[in-house]
Amino acid sequence: MQHTILCIDDEPDICDALERLFRKKYRVLKATSAREGLKILQNEKVTVIISDQRMPNMTGVQFLKESIKTHPEAVRILLTGFADIESVIDAINTGQIYRYVTKPWDPLDLTTAVGQAVERFELSAELKEKNKALSLALEELKTLDKAKDQFMILINHELKTPLTSLTSYMDILKETTLDDDQKKYLVRAQQATARLSDLISEVLELLAAETNQTPVKVRKTSLESVFDKTKELVAPLIPKTQKISYTGSDVRVIGDEEKLTRILSRLIHNAVRFGEKDEPIKVSAKEKKDHVEICVENTGSAMDEKTVNYILKPFNINEDIMHHSKGLGLGLSICQAQLRQHNSSLQFDFPDGKVRVHFSLPSA
Template identity: 50%
Template sequence: MSKHTILCVDDEIDNVEALERLFRKKYTVLKATSGKQALEVLDQHRGPLALIITDQRMPEMTGVEFLEKTLESYPETIRILLTGYTDLESIITAVNKGQIFRYLTKPWDPVDLSNTVDHAVERFELGQQLKTRNSELAKALEELKSLDVAKSNFMILINHELKTPLTSILSFSALLSESSLADEDKLMVNRISRSADRLKSLVDDVLLIVRAETNQLKIDVQNVAFSEFDELPKEVVNLLNQKQLKVTNDISPSGVMADVRLVKQVMQRLIHNAAKFGQENSAIEVKVIADGKVARFAVSNKGPHLSTRVIDKIMKPFYIDEDVMHHSTGTGLGLTICQAILKAHSSQLQFDNTDQGVTVFFELPLANP
């Protein structure tokens, strides 16, 4: 590790040499016998300067005047003033104009001076580290700003460059399905339609997440009382039937402040998630119960408990708790979308392992608590 550089200034050459002998083992020492000469030394110096030690009473230029001239070129350098005078006015001037770290009276105590210099250099090191960290933070901030711009551009790309041709595919496949086609042709058109629907669903999901992450998700908050969540997507109904799962509702019609459409989407996704991981021939319980100033929306399924590690994983985008190489379905965005919607409502998903399985819930403020 290279030595830090310090500058010693005193119009008495013996004092300068004494300072050099005291510090040359630990530091690279620059010397000057006047303020003018010290400025010339600094003009020739390249690289950081950790510390300046200067006498106050010098001909032509006082120590404070010299230190004041170094502030612009070396703003981060620590400054120590040596003086044989202790009048209050000189000290105040030194602090205000020279920005000194400490002043010491002559004759100095070598131990005290050494300790003071070590502390001053440590302070300089901390300042350099802080400067580096600030620079790194500034760079990270710029990268985040660039990322936000990229997200916005991505939204534009999805909205136009992907959704426009996708709309054409869906429209023409719908027209084809109404035409007189051979059985094999109908099969191919149906597969095109299903794939296009899956792609549209993925595009819409990703777009919702990006909107939420860029604080562009618009919510229409109203006073609403939910009474049921039976309008489930076809794929959820099919999964419930396949696993012979029954959905039971225990809904207290309490008015909450929320976006009806988005909250219904959250509940549909939570029911879908419960159906995927719930035990066959069991029940999925949907509850909305007023509790104090909030209403708790909960979906419970019978099945294995979730560890903290698994919860962390399934909350990450694109995590699929299945073997992707064995034709797993889904994109792993369901809970991420729920969390994004709830974040816009100042809420969040929470998990609770119960005696029989797992409950996922969130809370919304009551309209009239």
């Protein structure tokens, strides 16, 4: 792309000298009056405008200020004598003037100034395009956020409402006289309905955390209370013979008690499902300098970084680890999303046949 320079000076010889200086590299337009220069600007795309300060009817600063109306993106350079410098400096921001060059100019200085002005124009144009792209991306994100909200409403109403009706009808059926086959089918239907309800709840919980629709209630929280509630929550989900030890219950952290309970419950449930059978699980809280590390440890197989990153993403299920387990692969994603609300994240270590999943929270 060849850039265009407009040179304005009431002395034709000066305009010709400027043309000779720049014509090898740029397309040069000339005007010997401000009026002629403004007329050219109405029909031409111009990158750099070079104007003399002392002209009849309109000064260079006044002309450059007027040029902003048609060419706000053009870069403006003012030619001036030493006697004009003080008055020009006072008015330089009025015309959005990039540089002023004193007469008589040094050809090298002036060509350097114009070259830098062209670079400035190109950078400004590139920035404008990137800002435009960012604005479009922002609008797309807003659309996606709106779609997420609508999706949550859809799940809540269009799926959970009929599911509630189904559950009610099955409860009524349970009270009627059924033969053995009918009872068996009813139990299967109830199990399938309960599983579907759990899956819908998990999707909603993940979306709520990712969109911050359920903000964290950050306060001083006793881990003793979190551990006690976690025990109650996981009890129906794990074998009665499963041994789980809790240490560090006297520690206090800054966090949302309800969300921390759900995070720990999911991590323990995962440890039971995917760890070595009948091996004990350790839940611990250790105070560091300014934070507390909360950890769930079980016996299990090590994973590489790629696998860890994979299973932390929603709907990703690693069959080698999960052994055809039922589910959508949302448990760890929900934990990660809720920890992000606490400015934390899940970390994985694999020391000597153990799996350590841990995260940190500020000390209270």
